[in-house]
Structure formats: structure tokens, C-alpha cells
Amino acid sequence: MLFPSWAFLLFLAVLVPVYYLVxxxxxxxxxxxxxxxxxxxxxxxxxxxxxxxxxxxxxxxRGMDTLFTRQREMLAxxxxxxxxxxxxxxxxRLEKKRRLILVxxxxxxxxxxxxxxxxAMLGRLSAGxxxxxxxxxxxxLTMGISFYTFSTVGYLxxxxxxxIPAERNPLKLALFTSFFPLLVQGPITRFETVGKALQEPHAxxxxxxxxxxxxxxxxxxxxxxxxxxxxxxxxALCAKxxxxxxxxxxxxxxxxxxxxxxxxTGGIDITIGVGEMLGVRIEENFLRPYFSKSISEYWRRxxxxxxxxxxxxxxxxxxxxxxxxxxxxxxxxxxxxxSRRVPVYLATILVWALTGAWHGSNLTFLVWGILNGVVILxxxxxxxxxxxxxxxxxxxSASAFYRGFTxxxxxxxxxxxxxLDCYGTVRDAFSSFFSMFTTWNWSAVFRGGIQSLGLxxxxxxxAFCGVLAMFALSMVQRKGAIRPRIIKRGTVFSVCVLLVxxxxxxxxxxxxxxxDASQFxxxxx
Amino acid sequence: xxxxGFTVIGILLSCIVCFGALIAVSRLTAPKYHDSLIDGHLTGxxxxxxxxxxxxxxxxxxxxxxxxxxxxYNEYGITSYIRGGAQQLxxxxxxxxEDALKTExxxxxxxxxxxxxxxxxxSEAYNRLNLDGMRMGAAKLGAIRASMTEGEDAMSYLxxxxxxxxxxxxxxxxxxxxxxxxxxxxxxxxxxxHTGVDPATEVPQENYDPKLPETSMAWLTEIADLCEENGVAxxxxxxxxxxxxxxxxxDEEIAAFAKSRGLRYDNMIxxxxxxxxxxxxxxxxxxxxxxVFGAEKLSRWFGAILQSEYGLKDHRGEAxxxxxxxxxxxxxxxxxxxxxxxx
Numbered sequence: 001m002l003f004p005s006w007a008f009l010l011f012l013a014v015l016v017p018v019y020y021l022v023x024x025x026x027x028x029x030x031x032x033x034x035x036x037x038x039x040x041x042x043x044x045x046x047x048x049x050x051x052x053x054x055x056x057x058x059x060x061x062r063g064m065d066t067l068f069t070r071q072r073e074m075l076a077x078x079x080x081x082x083x084x085x086x087x088x089x090x091x092x093r094l095e096k097k098r099r100l101i102l103v104x105x106x107x108x109x110x111x112x113x114x115x116x117x118x119x120a121m122l123g124r125l126s127a128g129x130x131x132x133x134x135x136x137x138x139x140x141l142t143m144g145i146s147f148y149t150f151s152t153v154g155y156l157x158x159x160x161x162x163x164i165p166a167e168r169n170p171l172k173l174a175l176f177t178s179f180f181p182l183l184v185q186g187p188i189t190r191f192e193t194v195g196k197a198l199q200e201p202h203a204x205x206x207x208x209x210x211x212x213x214x215x216x217x218x219x220x221x222x223x224x225x226x227x228x229x230x231x232x233x234x235x236a237l238c239a240k241x242x243x244x245x246x247x248x249x250x251x252x253x254x255x256x257x258x259x260x261x262x263x264x265t266g267g268i269d270i271t272i273g274v275g276e277m278l279g280v281r282i283e284e285n286f287l288r289p290y291f292s293k294s295i296s297e298y299w300r301r302x303x304x305x306x307x308x309x310x311x312x313x314x315x316x317x318x319x320x321x322x323x324x325x326x327x328x329x330x331x332x333x334x335x336x337x338x339s340r341r342v343p344v345y346l347a348t349i350l351v352w353a354l355t356g357a358w359h360g361s362n363l364t365f366l367v368w369g370i371l372n373g374v375v376i377l378x379x380x381x382x383x384x385x386x387x388x389x390x391x392x393x394x395x396x397s398a399s400a401f402y403r404g405f406t407x408x409x410x411x412x413x414x415x416x417x418x419x420l421d422c423y424g425t426v427r428d429a430f431s432s433f434f435s436m437f438t439t440w441n442w443s444a445v446f447r448g449g450i451q452s453l454g455l456x457x458x459x460x461x462x463a464f465c466g467v468l469a470m471f472a473l474s475m476v477q478r479k480g481a482i483r484p485r486i487i488k489r490g491t492v493f494s495v496c497v498l499l500v501x502x503x504x505x506x507x508x509x510x511x512x513x514x515x516d517a518s519q520f521x522x523x524x525x
Numbered sequence: 526x527x528x529x530g531f532t533v534i535g536i537l538l539s540c541i542v543c544f545g546a547l548i549a550v551s552r553l554t555a556p557k558y559h560d561s562l563i564d565g566h567l568t569g570x571x572x573x574x575x576x577x578x579x580x581x582x583x584x585x586x587x588x589x590x591x592x593x594x595x596x597x598y599n600e601y602g603i604t605s606y607i608r609g610g611a612q613q614l615x616x617x618x619x620x621x622x623e624d625a626l627k628t629e630x631x632x633x634x635x636x637x638x639x640x641x642x643x644x645x646x647x648s649e650a651y652n653r654l655n656l657d658g659m660r661m662g663a664a665k666l667g668a669i670r671a672s673m674t675e676g677e678d679a680m681s682y683l684x685x686x687x688x689x690x691x692x693x694x695x696x697x698x699x700x701x702x703x704x705x706x707x708x709x710x711x712x713x714x715x716x717x718x719h720t721g722v723d724p725a726t727e728v729p730q731e732n733y734d735p736k737l738p739e740t741s742m743a744w745l746t747e748i749a750d751l752c753e754e755n756g757v758a759x760x761x762x763x764x765x766x767x768x769x770x771x772x773x774x775x776d777e778e779i780a781a782f783a784k785s786r787g788l789r790y791d792n793m794i795x796x797x798x799x800x801x802x803x804x805x806x807x808x809x810x811x812x813x814x815x816x817v818f819g820a821e822k823l824s825r826w827f828g829a830i831l832q833s834e835y836g837l838k839d840h841r842g843e844a845x846x847x848x849x850x851x852x853x854x855x856x857x858x859x860x861x862x863x864x865x866x867x868x
Contacts, residue, residue, distance in 0.1 A: 492536055499539055506690060508690070508693070512690070
């Protein structure tokens with residue numbers, strides 16, 4: 001069930017009234033049933049994998065919780081009767097058991113994700129190496145598996161670290177795992193926030209409903225008016241790396257930047273809006289990312305929940321892990337600065353490699369991830385240089401011109417890296433990117449070039465207006481959230497804004513027969 | 526309380542304004558089928574009729590380009606209308622008939638059987654040409670359900686903006702001219718005139734299934750049942766076009782069906798000499814369709830059969846019909862002259 005489909009709107013139109021009409025204590029059950037319908041719509045295989053995840057994570061989290069309780073009780077009992085060493089031995093034994101449970105559950109769930117994500121690629125690789133028939137070519141990601149696997153793994157690690165207690169009701173864990181708006185393209189959520197909010201009773205609130213409708217409509221607006229329109233041109237450019245080179249690549253970079261932003265943020269707007277409609281607050285995933293002044297700032301503002309997840313569950317534990325500490329110690333002879341950098345740099349590169357790998361099995365994603373890490377580390381290294389520059393030219397550094405320059409620089413840099421996302425091979429991506437510096441063909445771009453990409457002048461004009469509208473709204477948003485300001489101006493005004501959004505989507509959106517009901521780009525990750 | 530009332534009125538007004546604007550845009554972006562692609566205008570034109578009809582033709586281009594209601598009236602006083610459309614398939618014809626039977630009961634329904642070769646919906650474009658002009662009702666909903674090809678959704682037939690919104694980037698003068706006006710008729714009681722001459726040549730050979738699809742035969746049965754329920758005589762015809770080929774096996778199947786239901790079936794291809802059709806002068810596209818000269822010959826021949834076999838009344842001399850057909854004949858002759866001069 002695609003977000004931009006009548007089926008989804010009908011599903012929502014039935015669910016929301018039912019959700020608020022049933023007694024509050026069974027609202028979560030209605031939601032769970034709705035999740036079940038949504039998941040089954042996407043395919044039974046997906047439902048099976050999700051059931052495996054829920055069952056295994058529930059069993060593991062309950063097992064770990066029980067072991068921890070037993071550990072506390074035993075240690076309390078042993079406090080007076082046993083020596084410190086004996087108590088430590090018991091603690092270590094139980095901790096080892098907990099770790100075993102954790103590892104087994106992680107292997108199972110990450111293994112499923114890995115198999116679905118990389119199975120086909122590994123099959124082709126082995127066929128190439130050993131001349132056998134490629135296996136696993138039918139393997140494909142099921143709906144939302146990348147997102148719910150990360151959310152549930154986060155929950156499992158939180159339980160393991162005793163940050164949160166294990167959920168006692170497996171159905172409530174299933175509710176968290178399968179919450180339908182999150183399955184399309186995330187965000188990656190935490191059990192202690194979204195998982196708990198899903199279980200709470202919610203009363204209908206007209207203003208909240210209107211506010212949520214505005215957010216959903218704005219999401220569809222971005223997706224159907226801008227993203228799906230620009231995607232046609234982006235796909236056309238990416239499909240022929242040999243034909244579209246030079247300045248076409250610059251156009252492609254800009255179009256893809258706008259397209260991906262509209263697509264991903266549009267989808268997340270719908271997700272958050274649907275959650276809000278049901279009274280569930282979902283974490284924000286973006287904070288005007290294209291206003292960032294550096295790549296590291298950009299990654300703090302783009303796909304925030306993925307970055308947070310990697311930071312919380314991979315980067316921090318890894319950089320302070322014993323092997324890293326040992327490595328730091330062993331490299332001290334090269335200087336304190338160097339030894340301090342080693343664990344940070346290694347952890348950064350590893351996290352970015354994993355981030356790339358999470359996005360897809362193609363080598364381009366891995367290279368993209370690592371390059372992101374390298375750029376971030378280089379920026380870190382250049383910080384003293386920047387500091388000296390700011391010290392030397394304080395007026396220039398504080399000027400709007402310089403701020404604008406850093407923003408544009410960041411957008412161009414991240415768009416350059418994203419070229420890897422567009423092509424099937426690293427070679428094509430690099431070759432296309434570097435052709436920008438060797439081939440000057442602006443005349444070809446504007447004399448029929450961009451018209452050959454499947455979009456008319458009308459489409460470009462609409463997309464351009466759409467991008468301008470998104471930019472203008474982001475500018476306004478810097479002074480605070482827009483929706484509360486709209487709602488504050490009264491119900492009639494809010495309804496008018498909503499109707500204008502819906503009306504413009506109906507007139508200028510790309511939907512219906514003859515257009516592909518386009519899935520969100522991040523849904524494939 | 527007062528404030529709440531204002532809010533409700535405000536919301537209602539906003540909705541009305543928005544809805545009105547969307548209707549206006551919907552009308553603007555919907556194809557007008559008036560100056561170009563006029564086949565799409567035929568379905569809706571029927572609702573402008575002020576007189577009833579003794580004969581109703583249903584079917585594809587082999588009816589709306591092959592029979593001239595003007596000739597039928599002027600020669601025999603037979604009142605008729607052609608509810609035909611481009612690639613009007615069996616289920617389209619069924620629902621066109623069901624729709625027409627709500628407002629009139631003709632004495633004879635003539636159905637051209639060529640479209641029975643298609644058992645599945647063929648193309649969204651032809652569905653639109655046939656269904657866009659249909660008035661809202663159970664017949665239209667049934668026709669939509671039966672006609673949709675893969676990827677289509679019924680909503681877009683009911684709310685045309687959902688289908689045609691993208692035309693806003695390609696609007697023409699025609700769209701503005703007929704934004705709020707339907708414009709005059711483009712046909713002559715459903716007949717679309719062509720005066721060009723392009724003689725028939727060799728007929729291309731094609732592979733075919735000797736049996737007509739079960740689906741279309743089921744719809745033919747539905748048409749026969751509908752006529753029977755309404756006390757209307759059904760006549761099956763195969764118009765005299767030589768291409769697309771009407772195969773002998775299909776002909777036998779239809780003949781057997783007609784026999785089993787006690788219906789008349791005329792395969793006019795065999796009667797071309799008798800009718801006087803000359804495929805070197807009476808076709809405008811190498812034997813696929815008749816030009817106006819062929820259509821008039823065919824109408825003269827078939828009118829005699831209709832009158833003798835079904836005892837249709839000669840309405841000439843009845844003021845209402847005479848006035849209607851006099852104006853139609855004048856427009857018809859003018860158009861014939863205009864088109865002939867253009868050739």
C-alpha cells in the first residue's frame with residue numbers, strides 16, 4: 001500500500017474514526033490490527049519476517065530481563081554468604097548468558113536483513129568466482145525491514161544495557177515493530193518514546209487533527225508536485241551515463257538534491273502527520289538540512305534518527321571499546337594527538353561504511369559512505385585552519401555572504417557525493433562526476449538537452465515553483481514551526497491552507513493513469 | 526456558540542469556493558473532443574436529443590461512420606440514432622443501450638458484431654472516448670467497472686480532474702472555447718461524416734482465434750436479454766467493411782447465436798454488390814470505413830429492410846420530426862459540401 005494511493009487514503013479514512021470511536025483501552029489493539037492489514041498488504045513473506053523479529057526480540061529481551069533480575073536477587077542473597085570473587089564469578093556467568101542471548105538475537109535479525117539485502121549480490125559474486133549458478137536472485141527487501149530491524153535492535157540493546165525494562169506483552173512489542181507509517185521509510189524510532197506512546201490512550205483533538213492533516217498534505221505536496229516530477233529527469237540522466245556527461249551531471253546533481261529532499265522529507269511529513277493524527281509523536285528526521293554549513297552539520301540535520309542510531313549503538317560503544325582503547329595506547333608512541341585520533345577515526349570510518357552498506361548492497365553505497373566519513377574527518381582536521389581564517393577575517397566570517405557560501409559549498413559537496421547514489425557502478429559515478437571538469441556543454445544542456453529528459457517546460461516551471469516554495473517555507477521555519485502559527489490564526493484559516501494544498505496537489509501533482517505510482521526513494525534502502 | 530457558528534460557515538464557504546475552483550479547473554483540463562478527436566463527443570451528444578427514435582444503432586466505428594440517420598429519415602421516415610463510439614466494445618455497447626433505455630424505448634436495436642472479437646478491455650484512451658461523455662448513473666458505473674484496463678481507477682472516471690490534471694500544461698484554444706459551453710453537435714444523430722475517397726487495396730492477413738472470446742459472447746447474450754426484457758427487436762449486423770477481417774468461423778458463430786435467440790443477422794460484406802457498395806469509391810481509408818457516399822447507399826438498402834421487416838412507421842409529415850430533420854439535413858448537406866470542397 002503506497003502512501004500516494006487511494007488504498008492508503010481509504011485505509012486511513014477508516015482507521016482514524018474507528019481508532020477514536022473504540023474504548024481508549026483497546027485503541028492499541030485497533031492499531032495493531034491496522035498494522036497487520038498494512039503489513040499483509042505488502043506481502044505475506046514480509047509479515048513472516050516481521051513475526052520472526054517480534055518473536056525473537058521479545059524472547060531475547062524477556063530472557064535478558066529475567067537473567068538480570070535473577071542476577072540482582074542472587075547477588076543480594078550472596079552479599080553476606082559469599083566472597084567478592086564468588087559474587088563476581090556469578091555476575092560474569094549471568095552477564096555472559098545475557099550477552100549470548102543478545103548476540104544470538106542480533107545474528108538472527110541482522111542476518112535476515114543482511115541476507116535480504118546482500119543475498120542476491122553475494123549470489124552473483126559467488127557465481128562470478130566459482131562459475132556456479134547464482135543463488136538468491138529472488139531475495140529482496142520486504143517492506144520496512146531496514147527500519148524496523150534497526151528500531152528493534154535499538155530496543156534490544158537498550159534492554160541489554162538496562163536503559164529500559166523489557167516489554168512484558170509481546171503484542172505491544174509487535175505494535176511498536178509494525179507501526180505502519182514507519183514501515184515506508186522510517187524514521188528509526190525508540191521504544192521508550194514511540195513504543196510507549198503507541199500504547200497510551202489518545203483522545204481526539206480537532207486542532208491536532210487539523211495540524212496533522214496540514215503536515216500530511218504538505219508531505220504529499222512535496223512528493224507529488226516536486227519529487228515525482230524531478231525523478232523522471234533524474235532517472236533519464238542516470239540511465240545513460242555515456243550520453244549525459246559534463247554539465248548534464250551538474251544539472252543532475254541539483255535535480256537529485258531537490259528530488260531526494262522533496263521525496264524523503266515529504267514521506268517523513270506524511271509519516272509524522274499520520275502518527276500525530278493518531279496521537280503518537282514521532283521523532284523529527286530533518287532540520288532544514290540544506291541550510292547546513294558543513295557536511296557533519298548536514299548529517300546532524302538529515303536522516304537524524306539513522307545518525308543517532310549509529311552514534312548511540314555503534315559509534316560510541318566502538319570508540320570506547322577495549323580493542324580501541326588498546327589500539328590508542330599502542331599508538332601513543334606516534335604522539336598523543338595521533339593516538340587520540342586513531343579510535344575516533346577508525347570508528348568514524350566504520351560507522352560511515354556501515355551507513356553506506358545500510359543504504360544498499362551496491363558497492364557505490366559503500367564508497368559513498370566511506371567518502372562521507374573521509375570528508376567529515378578532513379573537515380575536522382581543517383578546523384584549526386578555519387579558526388585561523390575566522391580570526392584573520394572576522395567581518396567576512398560573520399557576513400551573510402560567507403554564511404551563504406558555506407551553505408552552497410555544503411550542498412554542492414554532498415550532491416557530489418550523492419552522484420554515487422545515482423549510478424550502478426563506482427566507475428560510472430566517478431567518470432560522470434569528473435566529466436563535469438573536462439566537458440563543457442552548457443549549450444547542449446539548454447538547447448534541447450533538458451527537454452529530452454521526459455519533462456516539459458511546464459514540468460520544469462512547476463518543479464521550480466515547488467522548490468522555491470519549499471525554500472521559502474524553510475526560511476520562514478527558521479523563526480519557528482509554521483503549523484502552530486497557522487493553527488493559531490484560526491480554524492477557518494487552517495482549513496483554507498489545507499484546501500489550497502489539496503487543490504494544488506490535485507491540479508499540479510503527478511499521479512493517476514499514465515504516471516508511475518512512485519514509491520519513496522528511501523523505501524528501497 | 527456564535528463563534529462556532531461563524532467557524533462552521535467559514536469552513537463551509539472555503540470548501541464551496543475550493544470545490545468550485547476545482548470544478549472549473551476540471552472542466553478546463555478535460556478534453557473537449559469538439560474540434561479535434563471528435564469521436565469522444567459522440568457519447569455526450571446523445572443527451573441533447575429532443576425527439577425519440579425507432580431505431581438505435583450500437584457498436585463501433587462500423588456504425589457511426591456507416592449509417593446515415595438523415596438518409597434513413599429522408600428516404601423512409603425512420604427516426605434513428607447511432608450510439609456508437611471509437612472501438613466501442615461489447616460491454617460499452619451494453620451499457621450505452623441500458624443508459625438509452627432509461628429514457629426511450631426504440632423498436633429496433635441494431636448491433637454491429639465486429640467488436641465481439643475483443644474479449645478484454647483494449648485501451649484506456651478508447652475507454653475515455655466512450656465513457657467520458659456518459660451521464661452519471663448506474664450504467665456509467667457498470668461501464669467503468671467492465672472497461673478498466675490495468676492501472677486505471679474508477680475514481681478518475683467520476684472525477685475527471687484526477688485523470689486530466691496534467692493537461693493544464695498543454696491547454697489549447699479549444700479548451701478555453703468550450704470551457705463552459707458544450708458547443709454544437711459534431712455528428713448527425715451520431716453519424717460522423719467523411720467525404721474522402723481512398724480505394725481499398727489488399728487486405729492484410731492476420732492470425733486469429735477461430736472462436737470469439739467467451740467474454741464478448743456473454744455480453745452479446747446480455748444485450749439480447751436486455752432487448753428482450755424491454756420488448757425491443759435486436760438485429761445483429763456485420764457492416765460491409767472488408768478490414769478488419771471478419772472471419773468465416775466468427776460469422777458462423779454469430780449466425781448460430783442469432784438462430785438460437787431467434788434474431789436477424791445480416792453479414793453485409795456478402796451483400797456489397799446488392800447494396801451497391803464500391804470499395805474503390807465508397808471508402809475513405811482503403812476499405813476500413815465507408816465515406817458518406819457508401820454510408821448513404823448502405824442506409825438506403827438497410828432502411829428498406831428495417832421498414833419491411835419491422836414495420837417501422839414513416840414519420841415524415843409529423844411536425845416535430847420534420848422540423849428536427851429539416852435542420853439536420855441542411856447542416857448535413859452543408860457539411861458534405863464543405864468537406865467535399867476540402868478534399
